[in-house]
Amino acid sequence: MRPWIEKQRYLIDYTLAALARRKARNLGLLAVYALLVFMLASVSLFGQALRQEAAAVLADSPEVILQRLVAGRHDLIPPGYLEKIGRIRGVQHQQGRLWGYYYDPVSKANYTLLVPAAEAPAPGHLRLGATLARERGLQAGQPLSLRSYGGKLFTFTVDEVLPASSELISADLVLLGEADFRAFFDYPAGHYTDIALSVANPQEVRNVAAKLSAALPDARPILREEMRRTYASLLDWREGIALALLAAALLAFAILAWEKASGLSADERREIGILKAIGWETGDVLRMKLWEGLLISFSAFLLGLVGAYVHVFHFGARLFEPVLKGWAVLYPRFTLVPQLDGLQLFTLFFFTVVPYTAAVLVPIWRAAIIDPDAAMRG
Amino acid sequence: MIQLTDIHKAFNQGQHNEYWALSGIDLELEARRVTAFQGPSGSGKTSLLTIVGCLARPTRGRVRLHGEDISGLPERFLTEIRRRTFGFVFQQFNLIRGLSALDNVMLPAYPEGKPHAELLQRAEVLLARLQLGHRRHARVEWLSGGEQQRVAIARALINDPEVIIADEPTANLDTTLSKQFLAILEELSGEGRTVLLTSHDPLVIKSSAVHRVVGLRDGRLCGD
Amino acid sequence: MLFQPSVIALLLAATLSLVMVAAAAPFAWQILRRWDLGSGSELQLQLERRTYLFSTLAAFVCASQLLALLLFVFTADRLSAMFVGAMCAVGALNAHAWGFPALLLQVALFFLAALWLVLNHVDTRARNYPLVRLKYALLLGLTPLLALSAWLQWSYFRGLKADIITSCCGSLFSGDSNHGVAGEMAGLAPLPAMLWFYGSLGLAALLTAWHAWSGRLGLLAGLSSGGAFVGGIAGIVSFLSLYLYEHPHHHCPFCILKPEYDYQGYALYLPLFAATAAGMGSGVLQLVRRVRGLEQIAPAASRRLATVAAWGFGLLLCLAAGMMAGSRLVLLEP
Ligand SMILES: Nc1ncnc2c1ncn2[C@@H]1O[C@H](COP(=O)(O)OP(=O)(O)OP(=O)(O)O)[C@@H](O)[C@H]1O
Ligand SMILES: [Mg+2]
Numbered sequence: 001m002r003p004w005i006e007k008q009r010y011l012i013d014y015t016l017a018a019l020a021r022r023k024a025r026n027l028g029l030l031a032v033y034a035l036l037v038f039m040l041a042s043v044s045l046f047g048q049a050l051r052q053e054a055a056a057v058l059a060d061s062p063e064v065i066l067q068r069l070v071a072g073r074h075d076l077i078p079p080g081y082l083e084k085i086g087r088i089r090g091v092q093h094q095q096g097r098l099w100g101y102y103y104d105p106v107s108k109a110n111y112t113l114l115v116p117a118a119e120a121p122a123p124g125h126l127r128l129g130a131t132l133a134r135e136r137g138l139q140a141g142q143p144l145s146l147r148s149y150g151g152k153l154f155t156f157t158v159d160e161v162l163p164a165s166s167e168l169i170s171a172d173l174v175l176l177g178e179a180d181f182r183a184f185f186d187y188p189a190g191h192y193t194d195i196a197l198s199v200a201n202p203q204e205v206r207n208v209a210a211k212l213s214a215a216l217p218d219a220r221p222i223l224r225e226e227m228r229r230t231y232a233s234l235l236d237w238r239e240g241i242a243l244a245l246l247a248a249a250l251l252a253f254a255i256l257a258w259e260k261a262s263g264l265s266a267d268e269r270r271e272i273g274i275l276k277a278i279g280w281e282t283g284d285v286l287r288m289k290l291w292e293g294l295l296i297s298f299s300a301f302l303l304g305l306v307g308a309y310v311h312v313f314h315f316g317a318r319l320f321e322p323v324l325k326g327w328a329v330l331y332p333r334f335t336l337v338p339q340l341d342g343l344q345l346f347t348l349f350f351f352t353v354v355p356y357t358a359a360v361l362v363p364i365w366r367a368a369i370i371d372p373d374a375a376m377r378g
Numbered sequence: 379m380i381q382l383t384d385i386h387k388a389f390n391q392g393q394h395n396e397y398w399a400l401s402g403i404d405l406e407l408e409a410r411r412v413t414a415f416q417g418p419s420g421s422g423k424t425s426l427l428t429i430v431g432c433l434a435r436p437t438r439g440r441v442r443l444h445g446e447d448i449s450g451l452p453e454r455f456l457t458e459i460r461r462r463t464f465g466f467v468f469q470q471f472n473l474i475r476g477l478s479a480l481d482n483v484m485l486p487a488y489p490e491g492k493p494h495a496e497l498l499q500r501a502e503v504l505l506a507r508l509q510l511g512h513r514r515h516a517r518v519e520w521l522s523g524g525e526q527q528r529v530a531i532a533r534a535l536i537n538d539p540e541v542i543i544a545d546e547p548t549a550n551l552d553t554t555l556s557k558q559f560l561a562i563l564e565e566l567s568g569e570g571r572t573v574l575l576t577s578h579d580p581l582v583i584k585s586s587a588v589h590r591v592v593g594l595r596d597g598r599l600c601g602d
Numbered sequence: 603m604l605f606q607p608s609v610i611a612l613l614l615a616a617t618l619s620l621v622m623v624a625a626a627a628p629f630a631w632q633i634l635r636r637w638d639l640g641s642g643s644e645l646q647l648q649l650e651r652r653t654y655l656f657s658t659l660a661a662f663v664c665a666s667q668l669l670a671l672l673l674f675v676f677t678a679d680r681l682s683a684m685f686v687g688a689m690c691a692v693g694a695l696n697a698h699a700w701g702f703p704a705l706l707l708q709v710a711l712f713f714l715a716a717l718w719l720v721l722n723h724v725d726t727r728a729r730n731y732p733l734v735r736l737k738y739a740l741l742l743g744l745t746p747l748l749a750l751s752a753w754l755q756w757s758y759f760r761g762l763k764a765d766i767i768t769s770c771c772g773s774l775f776s777g778d779s780n781h782g783v784a785g786e787m788a789g790l791a792p793l794p795a796m797l798w799f800y801g802s803l804g805l806a807a808l809l810t811a812w813h814a815w816s817g818r819l820g821l822l823a824g825l826s827s828g829g830a831f832v833g834g835i836a837g838i839v840s841f842l843s844l845y846l847y848e849h850p851h852h853h854c855p856f857c858i859l860k861p862e863y864d865y866q867g868y869a870l871y872l873p874l875f876a877a878t879a880a881g882m883g884s885g886v887l888q889l890v891r892r893v894r895g896l897e898q899i900a901p902a903a904s905r906r907l908a909t910v911a912a913w914g915f916g917l918l919l920c921l922a923a924g925m926m927a928g929s930r931l932v933l934l935e936p
Contacts, residue, residue, distance in 0.1 A: 003491030010488035021476040044607060229684055236606050243607050247614075267475075274472045277433060278486040278533065279461030281454055282654050290658075343608060343676045350611035350673060354666060358618050361658060369651040372457070373433040375472050376424050376545055391644050437642045450640050452650050455729050 008291070011284065015292040018271075029260050030300050036253050037304025037352050038311070040246055042319065045312040047239035048344050049337065054231040058224055062196035063205055065222045066212060079190030081216075088211050090204035096192030098181050102174070104146065107135040113174045113181060117196075120177045126156045129173040133161040148184050156180070243351070250351065254359040261293075261363035269374075272367055277375035285368040293360050297353045305348070313338040379409040379540075379572065380430060385439035387425050387597075399425040400597040403439070408590075409540070412563060412573040416583055417594035423576040424545055426594065430574060431543045432460035461486060465534030469546040471526045473518040473533075479505060479525075480514045483532045490537070497536075504532040508562070524555040531562060542566055544575040548582055560587045608677040609759045615670045616752035619663045623745050626659055630738040637734055653734070656741065657722050663748070664715035671708045674755075675856060678705075681762065691856040698761040704754040711751055713879055714744060720883035721890070724903050728895035792841050799837025800919065806830035807915035810881050814908035817901055823908055824885010830915060831878040838870060842922055845929035869921055877914025884908040 019026050066085075068075050082096055098115040111132060121127055126144070138144060138158050145155045162173060181187060197212075199205050209221040264272075272285055280288075311317060387400040399422045407413055407430070415423045428434040429441060432448065435456070441449040448459060465486075473482045483501040505514045508528040513521060518529060527547070534542055548556040556579065564587045567573055577583060583591055593600040633649050678691035678701070685697050695701030718740055725733035806826040813823040839855050846858050846866055858867030887904035890896055 002493075005491075006493060007489060007491030009494075010491070014485075014488065017477060017481070047607075232683060240606055240610060243610055247610070270472075271474055274474060275485065276457075277466060277468075277472070279457060279537065280486075280489055281457040282651065283454070284489045286654060286658060343673075343680055346669075346673055346676065347608040347611045350615055350669070351607075354615055354618065354669075357662065358622060361622075361662060362655070365655040365658060368654065371434075372453075372460075373428040375466075375468060376428055376433065435642045435647070449642070451729055452639065452731060453647070454726060 007284075008287070011288040012291050012295075015288050015295065019292060019295070022265075022268075025260070026296065029257070030296060030303070032253065032256060033296065033300035033352075033356070034303040034307065036246075036249060037301050037348070038307045039249065039304075040243065040351055041305050041308030041348055042311050042317060043239060043242045043246065044344050044348055045308055045340075046317040047235055047242075048341055049312065049339065051232060051235050052337065052339060054235065055228070058228050058231070061224055061227075063199040063224050064197040064208060064212070065224075066195040066197065066216075067220045067222065068194075068216075069218055069220050074194075076188070077192040077195055081192075082195060085195070085212065085215060088208055088215075090199050090201060090208050092198045092200050094195060094197045097194055097196050098178060098187065099193050100181075100185055100187075102146070102149075107132070109135065109172065111172050111174050113176060113184070115178050115181045116175050121159055121175060121180075123177050123179055124156060125159045126174055126176040126180070127160045127162055128158060128175070129162050132172055132174070133158070146184070148186075150186055154180075154184055250355055254355050257356050257359040258363055261360040262366060264367050268367070269370060272370050273372065273374035276370060276372035282368050286364060289360075289364040289367060293357060293364065297356055301349065301352060304352075305345075309338070309340075379444055380407040381440075381442040382406075382430070383440040383442070385426070385429060385436045385441070387422070387429060387434070388437045391437060398597060400429070400436070403597075403599060405592065405599065407572070407574065409572050410567065410570050411589045412567045412575070412587055413590045413592060414583055414588045415574070415576040415592050415594055416578070417600075419578075421594040422597040423594055425597075427543055427545055427574060427576060431464045431466065431541075432456040461489065461537055463540050465537065465539040465542045467527070467530050467534050467542065467544040467547050469549050471523075471530045471550075473526055473529055475519045476517060478515050479510060479518055479521065479529045479532075482518055482529055483536055485536075486533060487536050501532070501536060504535055505529075508532050523550055524558065527551065527555070527559065528562075535566075539571070541572040541574065544573070546576055546578070548577060548579045553581065556581050560585050563587045606677070606681070606759075608673060608680065612670060612673055612677060612755060613752070613759070615666050615673075616748075616755055619666055620745075620748045620752045622659055623663060623741070623748055626656060627742055627745055630656065630741050633738045634735055634742075639731060653726075653731075656738070657719075657726070660715060660718055660722065660741065663744075664712065664719055667708065667712045667715055671705075671712055674705060674708055675859065679856060679860070684762075690854055690860070692854055694762070698758050700754045700758040700761065704751065704758045707747070707751045707754060711744075711747060712875075713882065714747070716879040717883055717886050718744070720886060720903075720907065724887060724890070724896055724899050727899045727903075730895040732893045732895040733890065792844075795837060795840035799833050799841070799922070802826070802830045802833030803837075803915050803919050803922075806877075806881060807912055807919060810877075810884065810908040810915065811912035813884065814905045814912055817905055820888030820891075820901075820904050820908070821885050823911070824882050824888060827878050827881025827885065827911055827915075830881070831874065834870075834874045834878075834918065837922070842870070842925065845926045845931050848929055848931045850931065866925065870918065873914040873918040873921070877911045877918065880907045880914060881911035884911060 066077075068077050068081070077096060082094065085094060095117060097117075100113050102111045102113050103109075104111055109132075128138070128144070133139070136144065138161070140158055140160050142158050143155050144158055145153055147153050156176065162175075176184075182189065197208065199208050205223055205225065209223060212219060212221045275285060276282070311319065382403050382405045385400055385403040385405075386398060389397045389399060403426060415426065417423055425434075429436050435451075435453075436449055439449065440447055443459065443463065448456065451459075474485065477485075480498075480501055483504060484497055487497050487500075502511070502514065505511055508531060510525060510528055510532070513525060518526060521529065527550075531542075547559055551559060560582065563573060563575075567587070567589075575582070575588075582588065629652055633652065636645060637649055638646055675691050678694040682690050682692075682694040685693055695705060718737065721733055721737055721740070725731055725737060806823070806829065809819055809823040809826045812818065813820045835855065838858070839853050843853050843855060843858060844850060846863055847854075856867075857863060858870070859865060860867075884904045884907035887900045887907065891900040891904065893900070
């Protein structure tokens with residue numbers, strides 16, 4: 001065992017020295033490789049972060065949401081609707097919700113105005129999301145004026161800026177009281193945006209939905225489970241498409257790696273010939289070259305990954321936002337919650353290191369089988 | 379110690395440019411002696427040395443080392459034998475540029491996986507013995523021709539081989555340096571090593587350090 | 603569900619392995635036909651040099667199959683969120699008929715590649731390369747299996763639809779349902795299951811240790827290692843998992859790989875896989891010990907592998923006992 005380890009150390013030493021001797025060439029390859037990892041990792045980290053955000057959104061949302069449809073479009077819930085549902089077995093709790101979108105011409109962004117179920121702000125007061133507060137330069141205690149769609153100016157006092165644990169949810173959120181909400185949007189009394197139902201037993205959800213559809217033919221129940229699955233598969237799918245596109249880049253890179261590995265310089269061929277003549281075995285040269293590939297792979301992987309981490313979590317994935325998010329106008333400074341996931345890293349590793357290794361295998365072998373007697377014939 | 383029986387070596391066998399560099403060599407090489415191969419250019423001296431030194435396999439014929447037939451061995455095992463039994467000094471020295479003299483000397487021992495401290499010490503002793511102790515950290519391309527050859531000799535000795543093989547060792551040296559080389563040669567053979575070399579140089583062929591001269595012509599022997 | 607990053611990675615890896623081995627197949631065929639170690643011809647030299655490429659290829663395939671095995675389980679686990687009724691990898695694997703076959707073939711491929719590497723290892727130490735033809739015939743035999751594996755994975759992932767309602771570890775590995783082998787394993791009463799687990803692993807540990815020490819009974823040691831793998835998996839499903847989850851009915855062999863359970867599964871599977879591969883390799887070497895040129899090499903290597911296997915099985919036994927002792931679950935009333 002000991003000689004084996006010692007030998008690998010010698011081989012690594014040698015290959016490090018050899019890499020250093022051909023700096024320009026190897027740095028070029030490293031840069032391209034790291035760039036590829038960077039792109040793949042950015043897509044992957046960003047997708048994962050969005051998935052987490054979506055999961056966080058859904059974690060707080062009720063099991064079933066009931067919307068009313070008029071001519072196939074989402075409409076307000078008229079008074080008396082809640083009562084019509086009556087008691088359904090398995091439903092713990094049902095409640096009308098009030099929320100709406102507001103386009104703010106000052107910050108050129110959409111806000112979500114929502115009346116919270118509990119602890120609603122007092123009349124004339126509101127709480128708002130971190131991104132919004134940052135955009136408008138607001139802090140707790142300051143006033144915020146908004147012009148309603150009806151043209152009237154409303155002034156509120158900011159009670160609190162919401163903590164930014166998950167910015168995707170709270171970023172554009174404005175919480176206000178019911179009376180303020182109705183006044184601001186001219187919302188007819190007794191009407192609601194939709195109805196939230198909470199169901200304790202997950203097995204019951206589908207039954208509840210079926211009963212709701214039967215009782216209220218003009219209503220559409222939306223299940224949290226379904227939303228979760230749709231979100232997840234949508235995000236996965238987008239990420240998959242992006243990765244499949246990047247696979248073309250991957251192929252190009254594999255060809256480059258092959259080229260680089262097979263285009264041995266005369267100098268390098270001479271060196272390998274010498275090594276073999278003085279007693280290195282084909283397997284030794286092969287291993288030395290594999291170490292070289294491994295060292296390049298790991299450095300590129302690390303470099304690309306760190307770069308992608310910084311890109312996604314500190315610069316809000318500037319380069320990929322439009323592709324992955326789709327509705328990116330909303331968030332001028334959008335920071336995702338940093339996280340790394342084992343499966344994701346493993347997948348990335350598979351995407352980059354395995355093809356690279358496969359691509360350089362044959363060229364490495366070709367280099368390793370140079371005739372040992374070549375050294376005798378300068 | 380080395381017996382060659384009916385050695386043939388072909389290049390590009392089976393192709394239109396097939397060429398037989400050696401055709402029927404029978405030779406016995408004794409241990410602890412200095413043998414020189416002599417002959418016109420293209421007569422097959424280098425080819426013969428590559429076969430004796432396990433750098434290549436004969437197309438036909440047998441090579442015996444200490445009585446064991448090694449001519450049919452796979453390259454993997456030939457390499458092992460070569461590493462432990464033969465040390466090479468090449469005409470162009472063939473040092474690896476960019477590495478220090480010390481690193482160059484240690485290279486042939488890497489596949490053995492000996493502890494680093496031991497190896498380092500052995501390399502330093504060898505360099506010191508060849509009057510290169512003070513240059514051991516210099517990169518080899520900064521060394522003079524004579525110094526480079528001594529580094530190459532130290533490298534050939536690092537695995538303590540029985541046989542030293544030198545192809546045209548004095549071709550790139552002036553007379554003084556050639557004499558210096560012959561002195562080292564005597565010293566090596568005095569330690570009990572077998573030395574095989576090729577040369578055109580009368581200085582070498584006529585030298586008292588050489589015990590036996592073997593002539594080659596067109597891939598055949600032509601008298602001692 | 604083909605457009606999942608990890609699915610693409612898996613298919614990529616399977617295709618790569620297949621393409622590489624398939625591309626090598628004609629050359630392997632040439633080795634089978636033209637190999638002649640006694641010849642000094644240039645063709646023979648070329649063939650010899652090609653064997654280096656094939657060894658490297660096989661090592662690559664073996665390593666990538668092992669990694670792919672892990673990735674496959676992880677992916678199935680992650681995909682389970684998509685299916686109603688699935689809580690972990692079992693549910694996702696169950697969501698399509700080829701799920702479990704694909705997994706099993708992956709495991710088999712890993713062991714086959716490992717055994718090939720063992721044969722290769724001793725062969726390249728013998729000066730006459732006595733197993734060359736056998737090795738390359740085996741390599742050719744591996745190609746259709748790799749193709750089958752790639753095809754199974756492709757069909758499995760393509761066949762997965764998010765609206766499938768599947769059953770998960772709860773029902774597949776529950777003792778009272780009739781779910782074939784899995785149900786049988788889980789349905790074992792704790793005491794016989796433990797006897798089987800400790801019995802088969804203990805036997806394998808003893809036999810491999812004995813073989814390592816005395817050089818005898820190698821074939822039996824190899825066979826018992828294969829048996830210990832089955833026994834080990836059965837034990838994990840039937841009772842070890844219960845102790846790890848501290849729950850009398852949770853029999854899942856995959857959930858123990860999750861962070862919720864401190865990744866304890868790796869501590870079980872790693873020694874199990876390593877020891878099984880080493881033990882079976884030791885047995886295989888026993889089969890070739892009389893081949894000319896291997897008379898010394900094969901038995902020595904066989905004993906070295908048996909040593910590794912004995913340590914692996916021993917470690918696994920200690921770990922299993924430790925996990926049982928450390929658990930708050932009581933299955934056997936004293
Ligand atoms: N790789 C090769 N392919 C084809 N022919 C070769 C090859 N190597 C050597 N030869 C031929 O074999 C013959 C013998 O070559 P070798 O190098 O052994 O001669 P030599 O006696 O060492 O000559 P010199 O004194 O010029 O070094 C030469 O004619 C050479 O052209
Ligand atoms: Mg010559």
